[in-house]
Amino acid sequence: MNDDRSHSSLLVPPSIQDLMQGVLSAKVVLVMYGDYQDSRSADVYKLIQVIKRELSASLGEDYLCFIFRHFPQIQIHPHAQRVAQAAEAAAVQGQFWSMHDTLFAHQQKLENGYLVEYANNLGLDIPQFLKDLSKQVHINRINEDIETGIHSGVTTAPALFINGNRYIGRWKTIELMTAIVAASH
Template sequence: MTTPLQVTSARLRLPVTETDHARGPADAAVTIVEYGDYQCRFCGAAYANLAEVLRQRGDSVRLVYRHFPIANVHPYAESAAEAAEAAGRRGRFWEMHDWLYQHQDQLDPVHLSLGVEQLGLSPDDVDTEVGGHAHADRVRRDFVGGIRSGVTGTPTLFVNDVRHEGGYDVAELLAAVDAAATA
């Protein structure tokens, strides 16, 4: 049985803007918006597959990442999202994003500080911002945008503003991208 929320939430409600974190050409034929949680193992699997999609369709796909930390299940997800934003403030969002997904089992504060340091950023500065929730509004904005678009779990993907209802293995994602590119 389909609930009204599922029926009305098939489209992205918060349009992509220049403030979003995006990889790939701005004029790409296909934009994938991912609502993700750095501590979610399913997002970790999708991360690797989306990287492969970008590798194979780099000229025609743009990936936008939005935060959707499910804090009641993943205790380090919000601080990881805020650390990514702190890195982003220094022009290093994607490097931190990659580190977080590649080290999902190391998102506690001690390991997170080590990761920040590995990226050449000041752990003290980033820890201060994360501890003071300097980027909580940005993370919350992404989360609320996800709720408005019907996101209830992670990862949730939208392909050209339409919710992707399929899986997130490479073959399914490539098929969705190719279909959207020719639509």
């Protein structure tokens, strides 16, 4: 019996199409499937940022590549998909990571008015941003991320893959950093 959820590896490898910090040739490529309205996704992202800073300082900037893929859980988070679209609309204007950080930092304020405020604070072209949201220009990109996650066994966010292998350890700094360093050997 072939059950997709039994997969413990990333079936769609990282590519230049992904939203990333770092380079694909890094010793370790960390892929996160996340939901902007999910508090655990925000906590794991903060944890990754701490680890990324520490590893960059001690092992070099090109040691870790971080990739974010959308996995909005619309059945429990009503704003998640629209917020993912806002992040993608910001990406088109070169501000994905700034919007990404803002959305995770303000999880309790993700209604449309706040999204416009965040876009304005980032200096985005607001008419273009609103047009992208109203026409759901980026929905296919988000759905592709969801599909790649589902095919790799992701059922809920957050989910992490280290060099293509599912991370099933605890969401703690030492455990995750140990797994990342071990993957580079």
